[in-house]
Amino acid sequence: MSESERLLLAILAIALYSLLCLLSWFNHLRKSRQQNGQVISDEGVILVAYASQTGTAEALARQSAAQLEGTKPYQILPLNQVNEAVLANTRQALFVVSTYGEGEPPDNGAAFARHFLTDTISQDLSHLQFSVMALGDKLYQQFCGFGHQLYQGLSQLGATPVTAPLESCANEGHRAQELISKWQILSGLHTDKVADKVNAPLIPEFCFEPWQLTERVWLNSGSPGAPAYLIGLTSMANSLNWQAGDIAELKFTGGAIRHYSIASLPESGVIELIVRQHQFADGSLGLGSGWLTHAAALNDKVELRIKANPAFHSTNTDTPAIFIGSGTGLAGLRGHILQRVQSQASQNWLIFGERDPQKDDFLQAETANWVSQGVKVSKAFSRDADNPQYVQDIMLQQADKLKNWLQQGAVIYVCGNRKGMAHGVDNALQQILSEQQYEQLIIQQRYRRDIY
Ligand SMILES: Cc1cc2nc3c(=O)[nH]c(=O)nc-3n(C[C@H](O)[C@H](O)[C@H](O)COP(=O)(O)OP(=O)(O)OC[C@H]3O[C@@H](n4cnc5c(N)ncnc54)[C@H](O)[C@@H]3O)c2cc1C
Ligand SMILES: Cc1cc2nc3c(=O)[nH]c(=O)nc-3n(C[C@H](O)[C@H](O)[C@H](O)COP(=O)(O)O)c2cc1C
Structure with a gap:
């Protein structure tokens, strides 16, 4: 082999080697991405x-x-x-x-x-x-x-x-x-793989179990609105498997199921709910709320199971949290606030709305206690003679503070009525934030809702 042929061979070998390296690098890049x-x-x-x-x-x-x-x-x-x-x-x-x-x-x-x-x-x-x-x-x-x-x-x-x-x-x-x-x-993707348990529930669901009504406190005596109650239910099977943000599914007559946001932490040993009594025009009561707030006697039994609600679970407690809700919406926020107060998470802000400041200030002593523990509490009453307002009005009045908290990574939790409250809160957020900031909040899962 001549000198020039050897040189050509060497160049070819180096080129081939480089090509292989390049291919392997591309493959690595694809896998890592x-x-x-x-x-x-x-x-x-x-x-x-x-x-x-x-x-x-x-x-x-x-x-x-x-x-x-x-x-x-x-x-x-x-x-x-x-x-x-x-x-x-x-x-x-x-x-x-x-x-x-x-x-x-x-x-x-x-x-x-x-x-x-x-x-x-x-x-x-x-x-x-x-x-x-x-x-x-x-x-x-x-x-x-x-x-x-x-x-x-x-x-x-x-x-x-x-x-x-x-x-x-x-x-x-x-x-x-x-x-x-x-x-x-x-779609031509058939494989022989089948799930370990064919048609097992996608999310393991807790079974319905018997619980007893052990607490019923009227939260808004004399209110212009329908009565709301703090309801306590105690497990007869000693089940305490839930976390802040989860939902209780209750089975009533005829197998009808109703959902209620859980307002307590497992440490309390009791599932608490905040239930509004649904009243029909003829004076009769809604099936679920009627039973819980009126028909059932203390110690009566109801079938209940926990429904995990991951989209409304808490995130990192190092970041600030803003809780917004009206009426029974306080239920879904209460577990989170109790947990954050307990773990001494700083920067908690509750914006709560109801009708009458004298009659509808749900859990007033408890929210006052939160204030003494550093929670910022803002309340809006739509029938306050001097200053009628809704939660979204507070958001707009305190827009700078709200933006400031969000810039620090705050997560917003919204709970309660979908049509009136949640839409109002959503509109206010869109007014306060730029389109891009609002979209980012959603994409980063920092805008969490339990609305109905
Ligand atoms: C995720 C979630 C969380 C909730 N959290 C709370 C809470 O914390 N506090 C609270 O007070 N309420 C809460 N609710 C509402 C609650 O589940 C009931 O809808 C409410 O108590 C009224 O039910 P009722 O059986 O008393 O009245 P109903 O007898 O159901 O009558 C109320 C009216 O709603 C209609 N309706 C209600 N549910 C259904 C259904 N499943 N199918 C068809 N029609 C229906 C009825 O036709 C009737 O017009 C929540 C709902 C959801 C979905
Ligand atoms: C408040 C609420 C509203 C719902 N609205 C609808 C609806 O409009 N149409 C529908 O087909 N299902 C509706 N569903 C049923 C859910 O889509 C269904 O339970 C689904 O399995 C939930 O899936 P996910 O766990 O991935 O959210 C609704 C459920 C809830 C709790």
Whole structure:
């Protein structure tokens, strides 16, 4: 071999080696970005996105993705984190979404919905094939309403549905493996993997157990509004498995179920609720609230189970927390405040609203005690003769302080009435913050709601 041939061979060997290094580096980069949940540019990666309030759709999304393990690369994201770049670089996607309010998205899908389904977006998604698993409940008029909106919105942007939305009803029990198999077969992703327990509940649910009514305190004697009570329930099975933010599901006559935000911590040994008595025009009382506030005698039994409510659990106690609620909404906030006071978390702000300052100042002694422990408490009374106002008015008056707390990373918890209070609070927030700050608050899951 001549000198020049040897040189050429050496150059070729170095070039080949460099190419191999480059390929391996690209592969490493792809894997590490995938691990960080940051893949935005790998077209072979399947996107599994979820929008979920109480965790069922999220659990179904994770179970669907887990069955791709070892066969296809995937990334899982809450729907609010799916942006233009993610969509532009995805060829195949599964959206697992539930519905809240009246046909509305869960909070961790609301920013996506506002941006992609209501704004005039011109993004072309003709490269995207997608499926929607829509979770809902046939008891609601707009069954799986948000799943259908999402399906239509993505189709309008040019994406191709693999199938009509795969609907699933909570009241009939979500059959997870059945949905996953349908999705896999229809989108050509069928694997032999099946979940460990076929059709086991997506989120382990506590069973209904007997509890006894052990406390009933009228919170607003003489109020112009309907009576509200602090209700105490004691487990007959010594069950104390809940955390601040969770919901109690109570089963009444005929198997009818009603939800109530839990207002106490397990350490107290009692589930406390704040229940408004629902009165019909003919004077008769609502099924659940009537039993709790009037019909039941002390020590009467009721079937109860805890429903975890992860979207309303507490986050880091190092950051400030702002609690906003009116009326019975104080229930869902109380557990969080008790916990933060107990753990000496600083910077807690409660903004509470009701009607009459003399009659409706729920748990007045307790909220005064919170003040003495450093909690900032602001109250708004809509029938205060001198200063009638709502919680959203306080937010607007103290907008600078609110912004300041949010800049320090505060998390906002909103609990109570959806139509009147929560919409007012949401409007106030949108007035106080820039569009970008408001969207960030949602995307960072620092705007948590338990509203009904
Ligand atoms: C997540 C969540 C948390 C809640 N937290 C609280 C709380 O902390 N405090 C509180 O007082 N209330 C709370 N509620 C409301 C509560 O669950 C009941 O809806 C309320 O007490 C009225 O129920 P009732 O059985 O007394 O009245 P009902 O006999 O149900 O009558 C009330 C009216 O609502 C309609 N209605 C109510 N529920 C249903 C249903 N499931 N299906 C069809 N129609 C229905 C009825 O047709 C009727 O017009 C919460 C609701 C939810 C979803
Ligand atoms: C306050 C409330 C409102 C709801 N609104 C609807 C609705 O409008 N349409 C529907 O199909 N389901 C509705 N549902 C049922 C949920 O979508 C269903 O329970 C679902 O399984 C929840 O999934 P998640 O745990 O992922 O949030 C509602 C549930 C609650 C508690």
